[in-house]
Amino acid sequence: MDAGIRAKVSISHPGFLLDVDLHLPGSGVTALLGPSGAGKTLLLRTLAGLERARGSYVAVNGEVWQDDAAAVFIPTHRRALGYVFQEASLFPHLDVRGNLEYGMRRAGVTAAGLLPVATQLGIEGLLERRPHNLSGGERQRVAIARALLLQPQLLLLDEPLASLDIARREEILPYLERLHDALRVPCVYVTHMPEEAIRLADHLVLLDRGKVAASGPLQETLARLDLPPPFAADAATVIEATPVAFDAADHLTELRFSGGPLFVARRVEPAQGKVRCRIVARDVSITLQRQTDTSILNIFPAVVADLADTASAAQVLVRLDCGGTPLLAQLTRRSCHALGLTRGKSVWVQVKAVAVIR
Amino acid sequence: MLSAEDLAALWLTLQLAVLVTLVLLVIGSPIAWWLARTRSAWKRPIAAIVALPLVLPPTVLGFYLLVAMGPSGPVGALTQATGLGLLPFTFAGLVVASVIYSMPFVVQPLQAAFAAVGERPLEVAATLRATPLDRFFSVAAPMAMPGFVTAAVLGFAHTVGEFGVVLMIGGNIPGQTRTVSVLIYDQVQALQTTHAHWLAGILLLFSFVVLLGIYTFGPARKMA
Numbered sequence: 001m002d003a004g005i006r007a008k009v010s011i012s013h014p015g016f017l018l019d020v021d022l023h024l025p026g027s028g029v030t031a032l033l034g035p036s037g038a039g040k041t042l043l044l045r046t047l048a049g050l051e052r053a054r055g056s057y058v059a060v061n062g063e064v065w066q067d068d069a070a071a072v073f074i075p076t077h078r079r080a081l082g083y084v085f086q087e088a089s090l091f092p093h094l095d096v097r098g099n100l101e102y103g104m105r106r107a108g109v110t111a112a113g114l115l116p117v118a119t120q121l122g123i124e125g126l127l128e129r130r131p132h133n134l135s136g137g138e139r140q141r142v143a144i145a146r147a148l149l150l151q152p153q154l155l156l157l158d159e160p161l162a163s164l165d166i167a168r169r170e171e172i173l174p175y176l177e178r179l180h181d182a183l184r185v186p187c188v189y190v191t192h193m194p195e196e197a198i199r200l201a202d203h204l205v206l207l208d209r210g211k212v213a214a215s216g217p218l219q220e221t222l223a224r225l226d227l228p229p230p231f232a233a234d235a236a237t238v239i240e241a242t243p244v245a246f247d248a249a250d251h252l253t254e255l256r257f258s259g260g261p262l263f264v265a266r267r268v269e270p271a272q273g274k275v276r277c278r279i280v281a282r283d284v285s286i287t288l289q290r291q292t293d294t295s296i297l298n299i300f301p302a303v304v305a306d307l308a309d310t311a312s313a314a315q316v317l318v319r320l321d322c323g324g325t326p327l328l329a330q331l332t333r334r335s336c337h338a339l340g341l342t343r344g345k346s347v348w349v350q351v352k353a354v355a356v357i358r
Numbered sequence: 359m360l361s362a363e364d365l366a367a368l369w370l371t372l373q374l375a376v377l378v379t380l381v382l383l384v385i386g387s388p389i390a391w392w393l394a395r396t397r398s399a400w401k402r403p404i405a406a407i408v409a410l411p412l413v414l415p416p417t418v419l420g421f422y423l424l425v426a427m428g429p430s431g432p433v434g435a436l437t438q439a440t441g442l443g444l445l446p447f448t449f450a451g452l453v454v455a456s457v458i459y460s461m462p463f464v465v466q467p468l469q470a471a472f473a474a475v476g477e478r479p480l481e482v483a484a485t486l487r488a489t490p491l492d493r494f495f496s497v498a499a500p501m502a503m504p505g506f507v508t509a510a511v512l513g514f515a516h517t518v519g520e521f522g523v524v525l526m527i528g529g530n531i532p533g534q535t536r537t538v539s540v541l542i543y544d545q546v547q548a549l550q551t552t553h554a555h556w557l558a559g560i561l562l563l564f565s566f567v568v569l570l571g572i573y574t575f576g577p578a579r580k581m582a
Contacts, residue, residue, distance in 0.1 A: 050481050076484040083485035089478060093500040102496070103486030150486065 031201035082147030223326035259322025260300035390468030416522025471505020
């Protein structure tokens with residue numbers, strides 16, 4: 001039995017090629033991130049069996065869904081999956097309850113499960129409504145609940161927020177984050193928005209023109225120096241930190257991560273547990289000595305792990321190791337030479353801005 | 359007012375139209391479903407054959423049906439071999455001819471309705487564990503319901519109004535194949551214009567009500 005998701009897919013259309021061989025973890029959220037036209041949706045549809053690419057292999061937690069070498073193809077309706085489509089996809093001839101029960105009945109799930117999930121997604125008051133009487137955000141929450149109620153082995157989400165405006169997205173993201181914490185079901189989440197991927201994913205797959213540019217745990221993958229241009233342009237890393245104390249006088253929360261303390265200008269309750277912070281490589285600078293007469297609050301020691309050129313001849317990207325957590329810094333080539341940065345050198349890191357994203 | 363002869367013709371026409379509509383919904387649905395979704399090279403030829411009665415003079419269609427169902431035609435040979443006898447100049451023959459003649463009026467609205475439903479709701483249903491047949495009955499058919507109503511009404515109305523094919527296939531046998539439209543023709547030929555007025559008026563009113571009903575119905579529902 002092979003835990004996790006295996007997808008070996010090769011599709012060749014005139015002018016487009018999708019050729020991937022992925023091993024994804026059998027738990028947590030995997031984000032498929034890439035610009036439009038990268039083949040993300042096509043890959044997701046192949047996982048679901050909505051698209052049939054000859055010569056592919058798809059297995060989920062040891063169960064083979066497609067193996068063309070052995071003439072195995074399980075049709076979509078017999079795959080234990082849940083699928084949330086990009087645009088609203090509720091049945092117009094059924095009310096919310098009818099939509100939710102449609103899949104439950106066919107999947108043999110008892111009706112008792114409906115209310116807890118509906119409550120979790122905040123739609124318990126909408127059960128008798130028709131889809132055309134719901135807002136875009138409500139519809140998408142119903143669609144997510146409908147997929148969850150199938151008790152799937154794999155949850156596939158195709159840009160579920162793309163058709164919504166920013167306010168609606170912010171309305172749904174907290175639900176998705178909570179699901180992420182509560183669910184054991186592995187999710188594959190397709191998006192072209194790095195912010196969504198960083199907020200939700202544990203595992204990141206970067207897809208570019210039909211090929212996998214990188215695949216791995218979120219932090220490590222973001223800290224790679226060899227990413228292709230669409231991903232390298234706005235290099236940023238994610239660190240996980242634990243809130244320690246809130247200073248009401250200065251309105252600063254002290255967080256702690258493997259590299260040391262970190263201050264953020266907003267209130268984070270310790271009860272919230274670990275938070276995710278995003279640090280943009282341009283906001284990170286390096287000194288050889290610890291600076292004391294500076295306005296920057298976030299200063300901690302690190303070791304230079306690696307250096308790489310960027311698309312700009314003037315800039316270099318430096319990967320730092322902060323007590324085990326990778327961090328990227330974008331410096332000018334001149335500064336890099338002036339400081340004599342090489343692999344293994346101990347330095348001090350100064351971070352100008354830390355964004356708590358979750 | 360209406361004579362016994364008139365009432366018999368009305369009753370026969372009603373029976374014919376109801377039966378033909380039911381048969382057409384049953385065999386027209388899969389044809390429309392296939393036409394709406396196939397990418398086969400056969401789509402255009404089949405669609406053209408289904409649409410033929412729209413442009414063919416009813417007498418031409420009736421002529422070919424008469425030949426095919428006659429004693430030396432292929433259909434006639436088949437019905438005789440199976441003990442059904444010959445179809446021309448019988449009610450059954452009228453039903454078969456009417457089904458073919460009214461086919462496009464049922465298939466085309468259904469095809470349009472199925473096309474309007476689109477692929478996505480069926481994909482959604484598949485991810486919700488619905489088998490292909492289940493998807494048709496639980497998603498495609500309810501979403502295409504306005505198309506079914508339009509198809510049934512048009513198929514019914516068109517069968518009520520047919521004349522040429524009935525005359526060719528049915529002859530003019532009272533109580534068996536003499537429909538209202540044929541009877542009106544006979545009455546006018548015999549200068550019984552009062553009777554013809556009554557029947558023609560009934561058909562006129564019927565046609566108007568049918569069309570009004572169709573225009574009042576909205577288009578197929580979209581996914582929300």
